Amino acid sequence: MRTLVLNAGYEPLAVVSFKRAIVLVMNEKATVVEHVVGDPVWGTSGSYDRPAVIILTRYVRVPGGRHVPVTRRGVLRRDGHRCAYCGKAASTIDHVQPRSRGGKDTWENLVACCLRCNNVKGDRTPQEMSWSLRLTPAPPRGAQWTVRGTERADPRWEPYLALAA
Template sequence: MRTLVLNAGYEPLAIVSFKRALVLVMNQKATVVAHDAEHPVWAHSASFDRPSVILLTRYVRIPSSRMIPVSRRGVLRRDQQRCAYCGQGATTIDHVLPRSRGGKDTWENLVACCLRCNNKKSDHTPREMGWKLRIRPQPPHGTSWMVRGVESALPQWEEFLTPVAA
């Protein structure tokens, strides 16, 4: 069982084991925000609700320059598993400017793509194919992108992972 750790400002910070979360709570470094009452943790003399979300009591400063590394899984997640060319379900990624023409592995040059479009596009640019990108590839932003394991979020984490509209 995993636990979402929130910074003192309620932004997602990390995902830890429930054991680590209990240690943070017992040492008064965090408080429980949400728990899993169906699966308590039994100790020798007591039982505790298993924490699913905890809040740190002190704010932890995160470097704002921390870059999100490019990955296949990240590109698919950013593009919501949809092909950037046709909008169908995507299972692979594509270089907008092909690598053979100097295209790099960057957030701005990689898009989610279905196998059909990827094979059809081959070593061409979208312009040469007469295609338009449905999305503008750019680096993802937001604190939830900094947290590993958030792709398989638990239902009780949703309210803490959705960005607040300003």
């Protein structure tokens, strides 16, 4: 069971285990906004409802601009596991501007690619191959990218994640 943690300003921060959420609530660092009905946690001093959403009592300043790091898994997820050149199922990533020609590992230069297209393209650019990209690579946006762990979001979290988008 996972719990959504909201900042004091209702900004989604992270998804934690229900055990961590209960510790935050018991230490009065958070309060329960919504809980799971009918599945309590038993402790030595009584039973507690499992929190589904908690809000921190004090505002936590998040350093930086919530930059989403570039990962292979992230690129595949952003592109829907579809090849940027032919549209088939993608299992690899490709540098639009090849690394051998100064291409960097950035969201704007990486796309999901099937193995066949990746091998055929090699270290050439799409223009040299007379290929076109089916999408324009860009950094991902939205609450599911900035809040760690919301890939498998609980339906109870939807109103809270919508506030951040």
